[in-house]
Amino acid sequence: MSTEEQGYDREAWRKRMDKGLAELLALIDRHSLQEMLGLPYERFVRPFDGNWGYPIAAYVLGNTEDHYEEHGNYIRAIVEGAAS
Numbered sequence: 001m002s003t004e005e006q007g008y009d010r011e012a013w014r015k016r017m018d019k020g021l022a023e024l025l026a027l028i029d030r031h032s033l034q035e036m037l038g039l040p041y042e043r044f045v046r047p048f049d050g051n052w053g054y055p056i057a058a059y060v061l062g063n064t065e066d067h068y069e070e071h072g073n074y075i076r077a078i079v080e081g082a083a084s
Helices: 010-029 033-038 056-062 065-083
Strands: none
16 A cells, blocks of 8 residues: 555645754754753753753764664665555
């Protein structure tokens, strides 16, 4: 069964992913590398004044590039199913 038959619109999904990536990169571009490595995650969530925790760069990597490894088999299965 193709992804379209399962109710997925591949083109719409791709556009949504591209838009999300563009938004993320625009937010990252607002900050220097020093800020990304130095400012903690808590400075980016309400009330925006936390000074503890891991650097925001660790969260960005953990929820993007590092996240692919965690879900790689699931993603491959979707892609392979879409190709058949």
